Amino acid sequence: MLNTISRFGVAGDAADYFRLLNPYFLESVIRLSAVKRVIASCDIFDEYGTMLLIKGEQVSQAHRATFLQRRLRDPLENCLLVEGGETLDSIVGDCLDLMRQNPVLDALGGASESMVALRGMGHMPLHGALQLLLTLSRLYNRSHYDKRLGAMIICAGLAHSAGLDDDDTDMLILSALVHDIGEMYIDPEYLNDERELWPDEWEHVASHPRIACAFLGEFTRFPTAVVDSVLQHHERGDGSGYPFQLAGSEMSPLGKLAGVADTVSALVMRGDFGFEPGLCKRIEVALTLVSGEFPPPAVSFITTALARLNNDIAPAVSGRFAERVLPILQQIRSARRIAEAQTSSEVSELVASVSRFALETIHVIDRSLHEIGAYDLSHVDVLEKKPDVMGEVCLLLGEVAWRLRHLARSIYLRVHQHGSASDQAQVARLVAALSEPVFVR
Numbered sequence: 001m002l003n004t005i006s007r008f009g010v011a012g013d014a015a016d017y018f019r020l021l022n023p024y025f026l027e028s029v030i031r032l033s034a035v036k037r038v039i040a041s042c043d044i045f046d047e048y049g050t051m052l053l054i055k056g057e058q059v060s061q062a063h064r065a066t067f068l069q070r071r072l073r074d075p076l077e078n079c080l081l082v083e084g085g086e087t088l089d090s091i092v093g094d095c096l097d098l099m100r101q102n103p104v105l106d107a108l109g110g111a112s113e114s115m116v117a118l119r120g121m122g123h124m125p126l127h128g129a130l131q132l133l134l135t136l137s138r139l140y141n142r143s144h145y146d147k148r149l150g151a152m153i154i155c156a157g158l159a160h161s162a163g164l165d166d167d168d169t170d171m172l173i174l175s176a177l178v179h180d181i182g183e184m185y186i187d188p189e190y191l192n193d194e195r196e197l198w199p200d201e202w203e204h205v206a207s208h209p210r211i212a213c214a215f216l217g218e219f220t221r222f223p224t225a226v227v228d229s230v231l232q233h234h235e236r237g238d239g240s241g242y243p244f245q246l247a248g249s250e251m252s253p254l255g256k257l258a259g260v261a262d263t264v265s266a267l268v269m270r271g272d273f274g275f276e277p278g279l280c281k282r283i284e285v286a287l288t289l290v291s292g293e294f295p296p297p298a299v300s301f302i303t304t305a306l307a308r309l310n311n312d313i314a315p316a317v318s319g320r321f322a323e324r325v326l327p328i329l330q331q332i333r334s335a336r337r338i339a340e341a342q343t344s345s346e347v348s349e350l351v352a353s354v355s356r357f358a359l360e361t362i363h364v365i366d367r368s369l370h371e372i373g374a375y376d377l378s379h380v381d382v383l384e385k386k387p388d389v390m391g392e393v394c395l396l397l398g399e400v401a402w403r404l405r406h407l408a409r410s411i412y413l414r415v416h417q418h419g420s421a422s423d424q425a426q427v428a429r430l431v432a433a434l435s436e437p438v439f440v441r
């Protein structure tokens, strides 16, 4: 992979990273140049002093070969202007459109105080590299752009419910706008929502909070609180997140709220962004399945607001209960056996630690499965005649399947970041067992 950033993590590397042109970013810029005027705001040189573009010159398709694989004296992001690019006023306008279309977003961000905070963002300046990236995102990855806007709306609601002051509210909403900006530098193939990524593929995606953090440090003067929030939006209070597996006590208050907003927005904005049956129930399950992941007051705000929408009935499902539940139970049994063996045999502290973590998470998931009667097959005949109850069970199974895959990715990332080749080989079976595809609706 060209110009990979998946291992980099120190601020000093950032400038150098952006001087070598990222092919995915470059491709977007070239595409943009066909529909908008993208102009050099200064003379652009490569690292040897060769002039590539004169100030005022317009970027075109012909420049693809000129730029590709070059190391520039200054990052291209600092040297381009896009005419008619997005502004924070136009972005807030898009937010308001989304709220009119989607009752969940309206319920979460529609309080008058939240609307005032959201509209207030429209007066802030947006220029330079950030304007370029957000313009690219709106044109070429609308679903991801809308997901960021969904997170902004939810953050406006969360900020009000948490009683944040005006400055913290602005910083939280701003961090939602840019939290996934790092995805613009990742191979789009890995960002295809239809594709199930294996842990080694997901490692590329998992680098996006660090890329975003580096981008903000290099091209903006955003406060540290915004940068920290962006860097932490995939961390979780129980230590299961990434990129640093921070504990809740190590996370910033804004980072915790950004994580809630990102999770909820991803569920609301997926698919055709419709208000699908059971969406509110799905959100509730995602936020509460593993206690300790998200701050309880924020979860309470979300679930209380969504309860008013009367959308907590899961879609009805008919079919054989055993066919749906047994593959998950089998997968859990297999993963637990491997993890238990690794905590009791001669392994490194890292392998023992991730195995214990896997057992704890499996225990929490298992408890939820017990609560819905997944292990009790004595009433299957009755259950299969109740499509509404089956629907609720399947909704939970879907979330469990996703959690097991996420656990696999988390373990893979942790051991590949901090472990030896031997550690990586030892956890491979556990990662494979947790990653095993299961087919539930």
Ligand SMILES: [Fe+2]
Pocket: 179, 180, 208, 233, 234, 262
């Ligand atoms: Fe993200």
